[in-house]
Amino acid sequence: MGYPHPSHPKETVVLSRYFGDADARTYDGWVQRGGYEGLRKALGMTREAIVEEVKASGLRGRGGAGFPTGLKWSFMPKEVVKPHYLVCNADESEPGTFKDREIMRWTPHGLIEGCAIAAHAIGAERCYIYIRGEFTEPWKVMTAAVEEAYARGALGANALGSGRRIDMVLHRGAGAYICGEETAMMNSLEGRRGNPRIKPPYPAVAGVFGVPTTVNNVETLAAVPPIITRGAAWYKSLCLGNPKSTGTKLISVCGHVQRPGNYEVTMGTPFRDILYDMAGGPKPGRTFKAIIPGGSSVPIMTREEAEAAVFDYEGIAEQGSLLGSAGCIVMDDTTDMVYQICRLARFYAHESCAQCTQCREGTAWTTRILERILAGRGKQEDFQLLLDLSENMTGKTICVLSDSCAAPVVSGIQKFRGEFEAYMTGAREPAMAAV
């Protein structure tokens, strides 16, 4: 459903079906809509059976990395020696992404149900939901829903009368982008500074509080109940050709389109359909110039690349970018690419946790160079310098924040070099540095 717009015929509505439907937020409303059937069914299944079902569905992580969910769950120890924890990553802080927010606002019980199934599947009794600090409304809705789920017996010592204990704890972040990275999130949950941890050990071995942990994105977990109720084969059938990317995907479209919003499509839908049909195409008299398809951390696509792409993990990668979190930032021909890239770099420089040298110094330096170019004091050597710095910032740090800063810079220079040169030669008036 294209909330807040009416559903588009090309959408496949699974997760977003009840977006905008306030009644779905309540326990009774959710049960009326078939909710908690998945959990009831899952509680009657073995851990292995659930994991196999999810593996068979082809569900992949919706937070950005696209790692197969069932496989991730299978890494958790078979024997529960120490407590196991599930962490639901609801820190949705990737610029351009606002899908998890809508899931929490409208279908909180769907997420709770998904968390409970996942907790059961990985042998956990407790699930932490780490919610982005700025998400005030989702926080309120989720708090009420968790309370109600406890009151109605879906959670607690005897979840849905199964004898199984499933607890859910909501935790509010404090506004750091990096806390959306799973190991930084675990540090933050423990009350430490939100710095990413070096892997190994992987979370499934030693995660939050040093015990086996699985971290899943909100959208991933919300997709689990329908997989359990309707079966892996159904979910796998939601696929337009490429069997590696299955199911539906919520796409947050923002920027210079007529109808920004969340759209849910079957994996493999042509990107064109999303941009032009669902989001309504560019504003009158304008044309698209650039599209960031997966949240600000992925390489920028040109209009031509985006139009040629099908929207799934492999399809976007074929056109030189990444599906990421599917936060599409659309920019039309009025956009100053140098300014936009500078603004992105500034974001990463601000949010770098300061652990790794390349990231701490590189993001800030990159920003200063871009600001200087914007101010009309750029030089031809700056291209090589920016590319060199970006290379030194890619694949060399604990987490991918510095890679994320480098990606738009490198793709921006490759694809929109002329705009940089216009500032260097004076063909374009100097601009104020990004604020």
Place this chain on the structure above:
Amino acid sequence: MADDLVNVTIDGMTLAVPKGTTIIEAAKQAGVLVPHYCYHPSLPSPAVCRMCLVEVEKAPKLMPACATAVAEGQVVHVSSEIAKKAREGVLEFLLINHPLDCPICDQSGECELQDYVFQEGRAGTRYKEYAKRYNPVEDFGQDILYVPNRCILCTRCVRFMDDVAHTPILNVSERGDRAYIGISEEQRLDHPWAGNVVDLCPVGSLLSKDFLHKARAWDLDKTPSVCPGCTQGCNISIDTRDDVVVRIRPRPNLEVNRHFICDYGRLNYRWMNRGDRIEAPLIRENGRHVATDWDTALARLEQVLRGASGSAVILASGRASVESLGLVRRLVDGFTVTAAVQVPLGEEAPLAGIPNLALRRERAPNLAGAELLGYTRHWEAATREAMAAAVVMVLDADLAPADAAALAAAPGLVVVLGSVVPESLENAALVLPVTTMAEENGTYVNRDRRLQRYQQAKSQPGMARPAWWIAGEVLAGPGPSADAPSTAAEAFELLGERWPVFAGLTYADLGFTGRALVAGPAGVAAGEGAAR
């Protein structure tokens, strides 16, 4: 045994190392130093500086050598082009906000940033037209200054306080390139072991106020020694400039103090530079002391001892070496002997994160050695005994005014082997100048019966000699004698006959980090024990 070893090849050299060894430690064994900042063998590895990135064949990207364990058949390239380029990148990033004030920086000459930039950094900067990050110097308290502009955020200091001192008062404050090392408000870095953060800091960001602008690192002479501060026996380096001790730093010994020393030991060196020293042997002639040569003084000592009989008392400093205590004890073998060692007491201050490491209450580095040699710590009893003894030998003890006054009135012969002029001991028959531990070679036995060598860090004043030399000369009889020990090593080898715990050991066996003596009281393990 072989199952616990894995074979790795590092820069062309194949070696077997225990499973679980990190690449950085394996490389050390292969003779390759992987440049690094955040890694320290006594701290947990966060792998944040990214300086130790190395190329590992078949790995998808460069791996941090400090946090990657070796694997069977692994091939590591520390010096490949791709690894060097990555390190060059890190160095460039580290330098963009570094003030490059090496000419006025205390760390200069022993700075890891300076060293690695010189070794493999870029010749010039590409960071132009921008101001560098600036934060004012901050006083962290006690002996420590923080110069944030030089900081490379390796976080060794933070991890030391968190994971070793268990006093988490340092932190990384702010984010991105605004980050700096912060300190909890209203707290000071006054932990008794806090000074180690200065040594741990790879750059000149954490400085010792005591050493501030005192000397350039390249002008220092560094001598391996043992801390004379307490019975722990931490291994230290005594750093001198032009024969003056200017600082004490820890010397690694994984068995005793790992890489650390306490602030008490670190700052307890000024006495080594005292100027009011006895520089010539003094003998008592016509009611007053006159300077003489060693032949005369030694002959007089021999004569004094031969002429007396009955009881003898030795009052020895807790800083006297095994060699001096042993040979001075042998000097009075013909008497009924009471020998005591002086043990000043203080507060115990443990370093929580390291087992069996503390500033000990007993501030006498050779207490255990003295006890092995038959000395007791019953100081007051010994000073009472001295009132009735035929001979009293004072071996560099720091006599309380009351004790000194009492000794001045003692009927027996008083012989002082001292480093500084004793007050109110005009009645001493002889005052013989001896060296301090900073001016001689010797050994101490620490509280865990570990025998450790220390070496001469500065020259002795005037005619001062080690006490073992004086005793050795007298024991060997008058005139030149091949039996008299001429080195501390020879003096040590004379002890084994009388005290079997030292039998068969030589200085060569001790190396630079010492050796544990066999358990059991002196004589039991090797001598009497065998007879039982």
